[in-house]
Amino acid sequence: MIALLRRDLMLAFRAGGGFGLGLAFFLIVTVLVPFSVGPQSDLLSTIAPGVLWLGALLACLLSLDRLLALDFEDGTLDLLATAPLPLEAALSIKALSHWLTTGLPLVIAAPVLGVMLNLAPAGFIWVIASLALGTPALSVIGTFGAALTVGIKRGGLLMSLLVLPLYVPTLIFGAEAARRGAIGLDGTTPLILLAGITLGTIALMPFASAAVLRMTLR
Amino acid sequence: MALCIQGVAVARGGVPVLSGVSFTVAPGTALILRGPNGAGKTTLLRTIAGLQPPLSGRIDGAEETIAYAGHADGLKAMLSVTENLTFWAQVFGQSDIDAALAAYQLDPLADRLAGTLSAGQKRRLGLARLMVTGRPIWVLDEPTVSLDAQAVAMFAQAVTAHLAAGGMALIATHIDLGLNAETFDITPYRAQPEQRSGASDEAFL
Numbered sequence: 143m144i145a146l147l148r149r150d151l152m153l154a155f156r157a158g159g160g161f162g163l164g165l166a167f168f169l170i171v172t173v174l175v176p177f178s179v180g181p182q183s184d185l186l187s188t189i190a191p192g193v194l195w196l197g198a199l200l201a202c203l204l205s206l207d208r209l210l211a212l213d214f215e216d217g218t219l220d221l222l223a224t225a226p227l228p229l230e231a232a233l234s235i236k237a238l239s240h241w242l243t244t245g246l247p248l249v250i251a252a253p254v255l256g257v258m259l260n261l262a263p264a265g266f267i268w269v270i271a272s273l274a275l276g277t278p279a280l281s282v283i284g285t286f287g288a289a290l291t292v293g294i295k296r297g298g299l300l301m302s303l304l305v306l307p308l309y310v311p312t313l314i315f316g317a318e319a320a321r322r323g324a325i326g327l328d329g330t331t332p333l334i335l336l337a338g339i340t341l342g343t344i345a346l347m348p349f350a351s352a353a354v355l356r357m358t359l360r
Numbered sequence: 361m362a363l364c365i366q367g368v369a370v371a372r373g374g375v376p377v378l379s380g381v382s383f384t385v386a387p388g389t390a391l392i393l394r395g396p397n398g399a400g401k402t403t404l405l406r407t408i409a410g411l412q413p414p415l416s417g418r419i420d421g422a423e424e425t426i427a428y429a430g431h432a433d434g435l436k437a438m439l440s441v442t443e444n445l446t447f448w449a450q451v452f453g454q455s456d457i458d459a460a461l462a463a464y465q466l467d468p469l470a471d472r473l474a475g476t477l478s479a480g481q482k483r484r485l486g487l488a489r490l491m492v493t494g495r496p497i498w499v500l501d502e503p504t505v506s507l508d509a510q511a512v513a514m515f516a517q518a519v520t521a522h523l524a525a526g527g528m529a530l531i532a533t534h535i536d537l538g539l540n541a542e543t544f545d546i547t548p549y550r551a552q553p554e555q556r557s558g559a560s561d562e563a564f565l
Contacts, residue, residue, distance in 0.1 A: 218436075
């Protein structure tokens, strides 16, 4: 399992591995928002938590089609399926490496972009906490979507359509926790619900992902 | 433990291609599968490797004992030869890759990125992967594609050494490998076209 994680991280950092792609996308989306909204700092401040969350979600989505498709094309998935490692564990590791290369950089970059969006000072800690708790769920649910569409040529758009509705609960509670924090309210309740969603998906989703992947590999 | 196939029927894309296939591969022996294109060699091998369930019949001795090598080698272009092999060795809980590098004369290429290898060199690396799995049964689908005569000889030698150590091999190939092995022609086992039992769930997948 460690070997698989190390290999995935190594591949992500080498040329063409796609590390930083999601981060750059996140950066550009959040930079474009002030341009499109105009110089109204109070309006920006109101929508900042929502924009940060939506940007993070789209950045996660962008890198999902690389998650399994490359391994499928070069036959690695066939060989992994016959290896002693259970497919559920292999997919959990893949989701973890996706989070480490996509979700974690987003969490770290979010405060910097918060400044650009005129996020209220009280909101920073809540945005970071909600993203840190919510992005693992995005990776795990995304792995399920990638497993569903891995056998389809250019299935990226189909995967987006399948995955985005599944992201709704995470987005609602994540953005709500960040919004409440930003206007000085207590965001603990949505944050706890968000953590619950994340833990639930981490526990259950790998089994669903492995089941659909076995069907795809037939 | 021998690999024992009894009355196995397999389907590809919901259409049965083979039925009633039975054979046994005993420790220390190899079996060469033959049949024309589209006869179902790949489908049968994938079924035996556990990548898809058989429509009917039994496959004994295939649990956690098979190292499968299909048309794709599972190599990462941005990893070196050593890194690729080490990864697969670790996945299968092994650590020694030197013997595999030596058997396919990959030592001079050890630090090259797999993406810069020629097709034949990639194939040699893919076959070397079998040696680091430590699995007793090799299930090989057209292993000699893009290999030159010298590399085919290396491959035959590796298989012979594997058999001598008590291993087994099931190889689908069209060329003569020079192995002392039985041949099994799957052509007579072609499934009847109208027989579609067990394929009904494919419509929902």
